[in-house]
Amino acid sequence: MIANKYVELNELLKNFSIARKTYEFQGINQGYINDTYLVLDNQFPLYILQRVNHNVFKDVHGLMENIANAFQHLEDENYTAIELLKTESDHSYYKDEKTGYWRLMSYINNTTAYDNATDNNIAFEAGRVVGKFHQLLSEADLDKYVDTIPNFHHLPLREKQFEESIQSAKSEKLETAKNAISFAKETLEKLNILDNSKLPLRVCHNDTKLNNILFSKEDHRALCLIDLDTIMKGYFYFDFGDAIRTVANTAAEDEQDHDKITFERPLFEAFIKGLESNGPFLSKEEIDLLPWGAVFMPFIHGLRALTDYLNDNIYYKVSYENQNLDRCLSLFNFTNKALQQLEYMTQVVKERLTPKV
Numbered sequence: 001m002i003a004n005k006y007v008e009l010n011e012l013l014k015n016f017s018i019a020r021k022t023y024e025f026q027g028i029n030q031g032y033i034n035d036t037y038l039v040l041d042n043q044f045p046l047y048i049l050q051r052v053n054h055n056v057f058k059d060v061h062g063l064m065e066n067i068a069n070a071f072q073h074l075e076d077e078n079y080t081a082i083e084l085l086k087t088e089s090d091h092s093y094y095k096d097e098k099t100g101y102w103r104l105m106s107y108i109n110n111t112t113a114y115d116n117a118t119d120n121n122i123a124f125e126a127g128r129v130v131g132k133f134h135q136l137l138s139e140a141d142l143d144k145y146v147d148t149i150p151n152f153h154h155l156p157l158r159e160k161q162f163e164e165s166i167q168s169a170k171s172e173k174l175e176t177a178k179n180a181i182s183f184a185k186e187t188l189e190k191l192n193i194l195d196n197s198k199l200p201l202r203v204c205h206n207d208t209k210l211n212n213i214l215f216s217k218e219d220h221r222a223l224c225l226i227d228l229d230t231i232m233k234g235y236f237y238f239d240f241g242d243a244i245r246t247v248a249n250t251a252a253e254d255e256q257d258h259d260k261i262t263f264e265r266p267l268f269e270a271f272i273k274g275l276e277s278n279g280p281f282l283s284k285e286e287i288d289l290l291p292w293g294a295v296f297m298p299f300i301h302g303l304r305a306l307t308d309y310l311n312d313n314i315y316y317k318v319s320y321e322n323q324n325l326d327r328c329l330s331l332f333n334f335t336n337k338a339l340q341q342l343e344y345m346t347q348v349v350k351e352r353l354t355p356k357v
């Protein structure tokens with residue numbers, strides 16, 4: 001079965017402008033959305049091949065244009081560029097009638113990614129590279145970027161989907177999830193008053209969890225962001241909060257032992273120092289909202305996981321029946337911990353980050 005699949009993948013690669021060889025493949029079982037393979041030549045890793053999930057991303061053409069446009073800005077001595085390999089007909093992706101949309105990217109050798117920050121350097125580097133990504137894209141022409149998932153981090157939409165899932169959920173599930181449901185309702189009230197109206201729109205990554213940052217195995221520097229499907233307009237606090245939920249928390253996203261979920265102040269501070277090392281690039285209003293971003297992002301992910309649990313797992317790939325509920329409970333637990341740190345976070349960002357004038 002697997003061998004057959006690799007014959008097919010080799011056939012598929014013939015559509016890209018790369019050397020004609022028989023390549024080997026390693027499935028990478030990370031992520032809840034796409035299918036990802038490492039492409040090797042004689043055991044040497046060369047490319048990342050991905051099938052883009054067309055159920056989730058309706059406009060794959062727009063998505064690939066977003067990535068190609070962003071890549072034009074993401075070139076800097078402190079940011080490692082990734083290359084999109086073109087197809088034989090000079091496109092940035094290949095559409096196969098049967099299996100869908102495929103793209104091929106350069107693999108950066110000697111790199112790794114972390115699920116959690118195990119030391120301050122990882123947290124600092126994560127902050128530095130997320131800041132660098134935004135600095136490099138700050139002059140990008142927003143009109144060129146389509147919304148690959150409209151209203152992706154828009155709370156009113158996620159609230160509506162949550163309410164709908166409650167209407168259709170089985171009663172046992174509503175019972176099992178009752179604490180999560182009441183936490184969601186309480187927190188929605190707190191977060192719905194956040195005001196985005198004074199914030200600039202930026203080209204954001206929108207999925208800056210730590211394991212979407214590539215690190216060098218040699219000097220342990222953060223090189224660049226990967227998993228670029230959700231590059232589209234957004235607010236800086238989306239990228240900030242999504243990074244913090246994985247950098248300042250040393251537990252897994254679906255951790256069931258909630259004693260392990262913590263808000264690590266030294267890691268938070270190291271991340272802020274990393275951001276700061278790029279020089280000022282945020283407005284005062286953006287800086288003021290950062291602490292709330294660290295509450296907002298774990299919460300909205302928890303809410304989406306809860307909604308999918310109630311909908312019987314139709315969106316995320318799950319490895320066991322209640323994984324979405326476990327993710328929700330863990331994410332809500334961290335949300336709560338971040339809520340308790342609001343004052344502290346406000347003090348740190350005020351102290352360290354200077355607004356751009």
Ligand code: GN1
Nearest residue numbers: 030031032033034056207209227301
């Ligand atoms: C999904 O598949 P993956 O891990 O790249 C999701 C992200 C979440 C993430 C983990 C398009 O991304 O928003 O951060 O799971 N991506 C989409 O919770 O929904």
Ligand code: MG
Nearest residue numbers: 033207227229
């Ligand atoms: Mg992703």
